[in-house]
Amino acid sequence: MKYVVVEPDEALDPALRADLLDTWVAATDAGGAVGFTAPAPVEQVAQTLDEALGRVAAGSDLLGVLHDGERYVGMGLLVSRAGTLHSHWRTVLRVMVHPKHQGSGAGRILMEGLRGSATDLGLEQLQLTIRDGQGLETFYHPLGYRTVGRHPRAIRVTPTDYRDEVMLVRDL
Numbered sequence: 016m017k018y019v020v021v022e023p024d025e026a027l028d029p030a031l032r033a034d035l036l037d038t039w040v041a042a043t044d045a046g047g048a049v050g051f052t053a054p055a056p057v058e059q060v061a062q063t064l065d066e067a068l069g070r071v072a073a074g075s076d077l078l079g080v081l082h083d084g085e086r087y088v089g090m091g092l093l094v095s096r097a098g099t100l101h102s103h104w105r106t107v108l109r110v111m112v113h114p115k116h117q118g119s120g121a122g123r124i125l126m127e128g129l130r131g132s133a134t135d136l137g138l139e140q141l142q143l144t145i146r147d148g149q150g151l152e153t154f155y156h157p158l159g160y161r162t163v164g165r166h167p168r169a170i171r172v173t174p175t176d177y178r179d180e181v182m183l184v185r186d187l
Contacts, residue, residue, distance in 0.1 A: 016088075016121050017163045018128030021078040022131070026071035035080070036064055038113040045114040048146035052172055067092060067109065077105075081112065081121055088113040089125045093133060093141075104140035105133060119127035126158050133187055140186055147179035160181050160185045 021031065036057075043055035051060060070076040071092075081089030089112040093105040107129060112121045133141055141161070145151040147170075152162065160183040169180035 016116070016119070016124050017082050018131075019080050020128075020132055021071060021080055023072050023074045026078060028069045029141055031080070031087055032064065032068060035068075035090050036061055036089055038090065038111060039064060039109075041105065041114050042111040046118075047111055047114075048149050048151065049109060049111045056100070060089055070094075077132055079132055081116070081125050081128075083116065088116050089121055091125050091129045093129060093136070093138075104142060105136075106139055107141050107143040110143070120142075122154065126155075130185070130187065132160075138187055140184060142182065142184050144180050144182050145180050146172075152181070152183075155183050158185070 025031065039049060039060050040055040040057055042049050043060065043081075044053045045053045046053060050063065067076065067078070071078040075095060077093040079091050079093070080087045080168055091110040092108045094108045095101075107126075110122070110125065110129075112125060130141065141160075143155070145155065156162075162181055163184045164182040166180040166182070168177040170178040172178055
């Protein structure tokens, strides 16, 4: 498994898009907390992916991907905020690994790659949010992230299932 940073001029490659869309749909359908609920609304996922790839192509955001030797099987974004007051940190967004590769250490490779990319950018901190109730703290805490806040009932999974959004931060 290899971590690669997608260059802006490569971000709109149709093969990259197809692999990442497949990964995102598969991760959603497997119960992953990646912005949607199962069954994955493929058109909405595709639109969200296209918007993200557009920001990468414009040079606004950084896209780190995992390649298994045949195809792209994981992704994560370092998303910037406008303004100089936040220029020392990024939000880690849309972290996912294809379900076929989960449990193999691929997620750790992806997160360490994103950390390395952040260090290369001269950043001081990374921030991410997770959906409570998925046990994701057990993945992120050993990677150096600490819980710094909680937004109760911020995520509505179904009309009767609300989850907290938990904010985690890692100093670099």
